[in-house]
Amino acid sequence: MNDFDVRPIAEGERRAVHGLLAEALHGSPPDDEAWAKVGPSFPADRTFGAFDGATPIGMTSSFATALAVPGGKTLPAAAVDGVAVRADHTRRGVVTALLTEQLRDCVRRGDLLASLHASEATIYGRFGYGVAVLGQDLRIVTARAALRPEVPSSGRVRLLDGDEAISRVPGLYRRIGLHRPGMILRPGLWWPGYHDRLVRGGGGDYRVAVHIGTDGEDGFVVFRAIDQRTHDDPERGAVLAVRDLHAADPAALAGLWRFLIGMDLTDEIRAPMRPLDEPLRAMVVDARAVQTTGVGDHTWLRLLDAGAALAARTYREAPPVVLGLEDRLLPENTGAYRISPDGAVRTEAPAQLRMDAEVLAMLYLGEWTASALAGAGRITVSDPAALPAADELFRTGARPWCGTYF
Numbered sequence: 001m002n003d004f005d006v007r008p009i010a011e012g013e014r015r016a017v018h019g020l021l022a023e024a025l026h027g028s029p030p031d032d033e034a035w036a037k038v039g040p041s042f043p044a045d046r047t048f049g050a051f052d053g054a055t056p057i058g059m060t061s062s063f064a065t066a067l068a069v070p071g072g073k074t075l076p077a078a079a080v081d082g083v084a085v086r087a088d089h090t091r092r093g094v095v096t097a098l099l100t101e102q103l104r105d106c107v108r109r110g111d112l113l114a115s116l117h118a119s120e121a122t123i124y125g126r127f128g129y130g131v132a133v134l135g136q137d138l139r140i141v142t143a144r145a146a147l148r149p150e151v152p153s154s155g156r157v158r159l160l161d162g163d164e165a166i167s168r169v170p171g172l173y174r175r176i177g178l179h180r181p182g183m184i185l186r187p188g189l190w191w192p193g194y195h196d197r198l199v200r201g202g203g204g205d206y207r208v209a210v211h212i213g214t215d216g217e218d219g220f221v222v223f224r225a226i227d228q229r230t231h232d233d234p235e236r237g238a239v240l241a242v243r244d245l246h247a248a249d250p251a252a253l254a255g256l257w258r259f260l261i262g263m264d265l266t267d268e269i270r271a272p273m274r275p276l277d278e279p280l281r282a283m284v285v286d287a288r289a290v291q292t293t294g295v296g297d298h299t300w301l302r303l304l305d306a307g308a309a310l311a312a313r314t315y316r317e318a319p320p321v322v323l324g325l326e327d328r329l330l331p332e333n334t335g336a337y338r339i340s341p342d343g344a345v346r347t348e349a350p351a352q353l354r355m356d357a358e359v360l361a362m363l364y365l366g367e368w369t370a371s372a373l374a375g376a377g378r379i380t381v382s383d384p385a386a387l388p389a390a391d392e393l394f395r396t397g398a399r400p401w402c403g404t405y406f
């Protein structure tokens with residue numbers, strides 16, 4: 001029996017709950033001015049609080065979105081954007097109660113998937129979330145990063161002022177589209193809380209540039225310069241920190257990188273959580289100008305309705321495979337699924353490969369192979385011939401990527 005209650009929060013509890021999240025992440029609760037800006041991005045709907053009497057001691061929230069899956073469909077999904085427990089109430093099962101309630105609520109709402117970005121990698125696996133997308137942190141040494149002559153070079157780049165950045169980029173993101181598995185729609189409430197407050201004009205110091213190709217704007221980058229000059233090193237160039245970079249095609253992508261690399265008074269570009277198959281290293285003359293400083297879990301995914309989610313993605317040509325799933329928290333998903341190039345259906349046939357919800361999520365967007373996960377002991381193999389077949393069935397072209405902070 002818990003000594004706290006878990007329930008949807010009331011409208012008047014939003015700010016206290018958001019303050020709790022800020023403090024759990026070692027920030028400060030927003031002042032009036034900051035809350036006026038970000039408050040609308042944190043509605044009471046889809047937020048659960050844990051309460052000790054009237055005092056909030058934990059929270060979890062999500063917003064409704066759609067997530068692209070292999071084959072191009074977009075599925076209704078929950079983007080879990082705030083999970084926190086007050087530091088004096090941790091390790092008593094508060095987040096377990098919150099996340100369990102949230103999963104059931106998302107199922108009731110018809111979400112097929114839930115995704116999140118984790119502060120620590122040890123929190124979410126027990127709730128059936130798996131690392132479905134890896135990202136790489138890039139460091140680019142600009143003085144050595146000249147682009148090769150054959151790299152596409154049509155179009156031009158234009159810096160936007162703050163108001164333009166706030167009004168133009170949402171439509172541009174929508175037009176670029178969800179071209180990789182794992183990408184999500186950014187609903188209207190995402191922009192004020194995550195983009196507008198960062199850019200010049202919205203209170204932050206990030207600048208925004210768009211790429212203009214033959215058919216108009218087709219890419220954008222959100223970045224800021226971090227001054228590196230010191231008394232002893234007064235000529236040191238700035239670091240450009242890239243926050244958000246999306247392009248509709250290779251020419252727009254190349255154009256945005258060319259713009260960043262060519263910026264004066266800059267020594268280095270830092271671009272965290274780029275796709276693992278980012279082509280920049282192949283674009284430069286000196287491949288070592290583009291360095292991967294880290295690879296980590298970018299997006300965690302949870303299949304809420306495993307049957308519907310498996311049926312919604314496409315599969316490559318390979319012999320059919322029967323997967324056995326054990327889902328402790330959402331037991332209606334437990335069962336066997338026959339995966340073939342024609343799709344995925346429930347079956348009574350014996351499972352060739354058995355796994356839990358976390359591991360199925362790792363396979364789902366194509367980031368991991370069944371063979372690698374079996375090799376790691378994460379899949380129980382009854383029929384070894386099913387492994388190469390599953391590798392091929394789940395394989396995707398472009399690597400999955402999310403590319404949206406939340």
Ligand SMILES: CC(=O)SCCNC(=O)CCNC(=O)[C@H](O)C(C)(C)COP(=O)(O)OP(=O)(O)OC[C@H]1O[C@@H](n2cnc3c(N)ncnc32)[C@H](O)[C@@H]1OP(=O)(O)O
Nearest residue numbers: 024082083084085090091092093094095096116118119122
């Ligand atoms: C999507 C996002 O918002 S990511 C941000 C997540 N939030 C944070 O990192 C803020 C700071 N941390 C916190 O607020 C809390 O510590 C939380 C949310 C991570 C965990 O909340 P708690 O209420 O302490 O978790 P709870 O007591 O339910 O723990 C469940 C289990 O997970 C384990 N666990 C929980 N957090 C952690 C952790 N950070 N590291 C390792 N294990 C953990 C517990 O030990 C427990 O294991 P057990 O069942 O075997 O005993």
